[in-house]
Amino acid sequence: ELNNNIVADRTFKTEQSKPIPKPCVKFEHAFHNFPEILDEIKQAGFEKPSPIQSQAWPVLLSGEDLIGIAQTGTGKTLAFLLPALIHIDGQLKPREERDGPKVLVMAPTRELALQIDKEVKKYHYKGIKAVCLYGGGNRREQVKVVTEGVDIIIATPGRLNDLVAAGHVNLESLTYAVLDEADRMLDMGFEPQIRKIMYSINPSRQTIMTSATWPHGVRKLAESYMEDPVQVYVGSLDL
Ligand code: ADP
Numbered sequence: 001e002l003n004n005n006i007v008a009d010r011t012f013k014t015e016q017s018k019p020i021p022k023p024c025v026k027f028e029h030a031f032h033n034f035p036e037i038l039d040e041i042k043q044a045g046f047e048k049p050s051p052i053q054s055q056a057w058p059v060l061l062s063g064e065d066l067i068g069i070a071q072t073g074t075g076k077t078l079a080f081l082l083p084a085l086i087h088i089d090g091q092l093k094p095r096e097e098r099d100g101p102k103v104l105v106m107a108p109t110r111e112l113a114l115q116i117d118k119e120v121k122k123y124h125y126k127g128i129k130a131v132c133l134y135g136g137g138n139r140r141e142q143v144k145v146v147t148e149g150v151d152i153i154i155a156t157p158g159r160l161n162d163l164v165a166a167g168h169v170n171l172e173s174l175t176y177a178v179l180d181e182a183d184r185m186l187d188m189g190f191e192p193q194i195r196k197i198m199y200s201i202n203p204s205r206q207t208i209m210t211s212a213t214w215p216h217g218v219r220k221l222a223e224s225y226m227e228d229p230v231q232v233y234v235g236s237l238d239l
């Protein structure tokens, strides 16, 4: 049974826009090839995808850009995180051959960045390694972990820019970039840092944005950095 509180559309529709992939109603529909992920979801005791997940997963697994607009507590973290793991899996080489981080998740605050990091670390998936970079954290330790090799970077924009400028983090290998709570990041004045970072990432990347609201500034960011994104609104907080 589909949740009819989801609305999906193309933000900047063109003649070339493809149809939007259909929402999935069961975890198995999205992750049938990924038993480790299904096991972890079962462990968590979840019954079915939340509305945002049901639409986000098919879109993201087909490699498209996505804007997810939904209130806090609607399951946005796993909406972008599980496809990120699968995205990395497709490119995963033995650790000694890995050529740098593939996934970047930017979040407005250290608390949010740490929450995302905690969620990633529940999915001990094929040796995928994550680091969390935030102001006030031990900079030397963060640099050490990055230097040893990571697949996912979760970061606040200020600390990330600082480490990029100092030459400790290289963004060239990234192919999947998430701006989590984009509206809050703009409210906090992170637009220059976000623009610097996004400008440095290969434009053929997959780009994801989440936001609770859809103000002009967020639309501008989407226009600058996304490729025919699918926009998903969730009208209710029901999981
Ligand atoms: P958001 O980022 O939208 O604020 P979160 O991703 O932090 O929301 O998720 C909120 C809570 O819902 C978390 O505790 C998470 O574990 C839980 N959750 C995520 N997906 C599901 C699901 N499909 N069913 C039930 N609970 C879920």
Ligand code: MG
Residues within 6 Å of the ligand: 076, 077, 180
């Ligand atoms: Mg969130």
